[in-house]
Amino acid sequence: MANYGMESKAGSTTETNPTEWVRMFFSDENLELLNSIMYPKRAEAGSYLYWEGDRADKLYFIKKGRVKITKTSGNGSRITLYMFHTGDLFGQIDPFYDAAQSFDAEVLEDSEFGVIQRKDLEVLLWQHGDLAIDFMKWMAAMQRMTQTKFRDLMLFGKPGALCSLLIRLSNSYGKPGQDQEIKISKRINNTELGEMIGATRESVNRMLSDMRKENVVEIDQGYVVIKDLEYLKNVCNCENCPKEICRV
Amino acid sequence: MANYGMESKAGSTTETNPTEWVRMFFSDENLELLNSIMYPKRAEAGSYLYWEGDRADKLYFIKKGRVKITKTSGNGSRITLYMFHTGDLFGQIDPFYDAAQSFDAEVLEDSEFGVIQRKDLEVLLWQHGDLAIDFMKWMAAMQRMTQTKFRDLMLFGKPGALCSLLIRLSNSYGKPGQDQEIKISKRINNTELGEMIGATRESVNRMLSDMRKENVVEIDQGYVVIKDLEYLKNVCNCENCPKEICRV
DNA sequence: ATTCTTATGTGATGTAGATCACTTACTCCT
DNA sequence: AGGAGTAAGTGATCTACATCACATAAGAAT
Structure with missing residues (x-):
């Protein structure tokens, strides 16, 4: 079985091990x-x-x-x-x-x-x-x-785009937490989130604040935690595409 | 030489004959x-x-x-x-x-x-x-x-998106007219143009009006005629991609 | 700790573009 | 030719987001 030079030594930069x-x-x-x-x-x-x-x-x-x-x-x-x-x-x-x-x-x-x-x-x-x-x-x-x-970016405004992005992030970097929570295991700042959906960091920040108040997401030491995936799916009319294509 | 069932009889619906x-x-x-x-x-x-x-x-x-x-x-x-x-x-x-x-x-x-x-x-x-x-x-x-x-749709606003679209249309359906004019040989109404760039027909209409005043485009019996391609290229920071990919 | 730096959080304001409402111009049909 | 249907054109609003301008918080460096 080939391993393509992948080293699994502890303490590597990429601490997570997403599906290949x-x-x-x-x-x-x-x-x-x-x-x-x-x-x-x-x-x-x-x-x-x-x-x-x-x-x-x-x-x-x-x-x-x-x-x-x-x-x-x-x-x-x-x-x-x-x-x-x-x-x-x-x-x-x-x-x-x-x-x-x-x-x-x-x-x-x-x-x-x-x-x-x-x-x-x-x-x-x-x-x-x-x-x-x-x-x-x-x-x-x-x-x-x-x-x-x-x-996703064209059809449901910036909130839709952000929700779609969060779903994609959860597919790419999501780790299960307590309850049904999903923690995005990479720190991505508001500016970067904005660049992924064509919005400013301020807009991203405000949208995240709103969703925090609605108990949809939570920010835990800079990491986004998704608490209500259904809500996100609703905003962007998620069609439950296979994970192979629903990613960032 | 194969012809793939293409019939070249006169009076066909598709009067233009774009490059295959x-x-x-x-x-x-x-x-x-x-x-x-x-x-x-x-x-x-x-x-x-x-x-x-x-x-x-x-x-x-x-x-x-x-x-x-x-x-x-x-x-x-x-x-x-x-x-x-x-x-x-x-x-x-x-x-x-x-x-x-x-x-x-x-x-x-x-x-x-x-x-x-x-x-x-x-x-x-x-x-x-x-x-x-x-x-x-x-x-x-x-x-x-x-x-x-x-x-093109994300980076330069709706005017940029429309200019990009017009350039793509000229690559797909453009026919040379007098001077340097390029006539889009398909009639496409404002609503349809809007759907291609995520804008309303009203916005498209206003943008086209503006560009008509600036002598960039002209509407000839419902067909868009491009009079100043350079202007369009400027608005959307055209990178002169090969025609194979710069199309609608 | 203290400073420096980089990120977050929020109000105030500006603006691109959507929405609404209506008029005018074509096009097609009998 | 007259009328129905469809598209273009345009003003008056409305609103989603961007922009600007700070304040606060959190890390990193000394």
């Missing part, structure tokens, strides 16, 4: 194949894995760590498209050879990657039909994830 | 392979190809016609995610076998499709490595298209 998303799409054999063409790379918190404009010809498997995909506009505002973590595969392999990244990849925690080159991947896909199928499933899930975010 | 998008990703041989597993289907303007909740296990190639992918919320508001036309391939093949459509597909013009079943496609991908590669490129383009729309 990639395993939802790839069989062990196919993961092993992908692993065979990966080369290792490290990057520390605060650095950038790539910038907008860099060539888009690689995929990244996160052995350990966390990365955020963002877009910054000229006037300073910024949106976050995705957050990826240990066990995720991400990256843009573009259909045209001169294609460039359209977003930045900011490293949030000291991270280790397995990098897959486009060329190598193509050879592998060409040779292994079942890997190609798994790969297609992974891409389809990414696409659905993007589309459902689109829907 | 699918040819940007698939070689003739691979298109022929796809064609071999398609079965024909017709649908008339105003009908729905599928509804939210239907099984998501098919792809559709548009031999002729036009289709719009939308999401309607309980309270009546609606957004349009995509518009597809002659020569486009679209559809969701989901990673999980019980997956359902998350959007509706409304037929805008009498249309003819080639329908591809998930099972058949998988067999084909499994057997033909180079088809799998082309397929991956197509999916990557779809993903980029969704992501760049996301960016």
Whole structure:
């Protein structure tokens, strides 16, 4: 059984151990194949894995760590498209050879990657039909994830967008607490929450305050705790999408 | 040379003949392979190809016609995610076998499709490595298209979103007129334009009025004519993405 | 502890865009 | 040609959010 260089030593930065998303799409054999063409790379918190404009010809498997995909506009505002973590595969392999990244990849925690080159991947896909199928499933899930975010952000205002985000965070980083409580195991500040839904930190703060008064959420030492998931689902007309696509 | 059932008789509903998008990703041989597993289907303007909740296990190639992918919320508001036309391939093949459509597909013009079943496609991908590669490129383009729309709608307000939309429309349906003018060869009313950017018809109307006064656009018998593309590009910080992904 | 820094919390105010209400202009139909 | 139906156009409000301007709190550094 392959372990893709994952170290499980105690005290690692990534103390949580989320389900490896990639395993939802790839069989062990196919993961092993992908692993065979990966080369290792490290990057520390605060650095950038790539910038907008860099060539888009690689995929990244996160052995350990966390990365955020963002877009910054000229006037300073910024949106976050995705957050990826240990066990995720991400990256843009573009259909045209001169294609460039359209977003930045900011490293949030000291991270280790397995990098897959486009060329190598193509050879592998060409040779292994079942890997190609798994790969297609992974891409389809990414696409659905993007589309459902689109829907959530467009359809139910900022409160809806925030509730959708909290649900997604609970799927990605939620840990059960007492009662039915779910604790988001990553600290994410109001500014960052805002960037994920296209709102200001003040708006996020006010919405969270309101929901705190309504006993929907609670802030425990900077960590968001969800106390009433049903309420959140209601606000954004949650359709109970599978967890594979309902994530940040 | 395959023709995929495309009829070029005069007076067809789809009087324009846009570039076949699918040819940007698939070689003739691979298109022929796809064609071999398609079965024909017709649908008339105003009908729905599928509804939210239907099984998501098919792809559709548009031999002729036009289709719009939308999401309607309980309270009546609606957004349009995509518009597809002659020569486009679209559809969701989901990673999980019980997956359902998350959007509706409304037929805008009498249309003819080639329908591809998930099972058949998988067999084909499994057997033909180079088809799998082309397929991956197509999916990557779809993903980029969704992501760049996301960016355009989030980052520069409604005027930015509208300008981005007009640029995309010009890539999808633009015909050169006198001077540098570009005529959008499909009539799209203000309500529909609004649904594509998450705005009301009134807002769209006012923005178009403003731009008409500034000599940026002109309305010619219900058709939008772009007179100053540079102005539009400016408002939404256009990055001159390739036409394959900058479309509606 | 003491300071420095970075995050949260909230009021006051401004504004983009929605909503409402109505008029005017097309388009289609018999 | 006349009337019905649908879309465009536009003012008057209303409201969701952003912006601005601070105050307070919580961590981190010395």
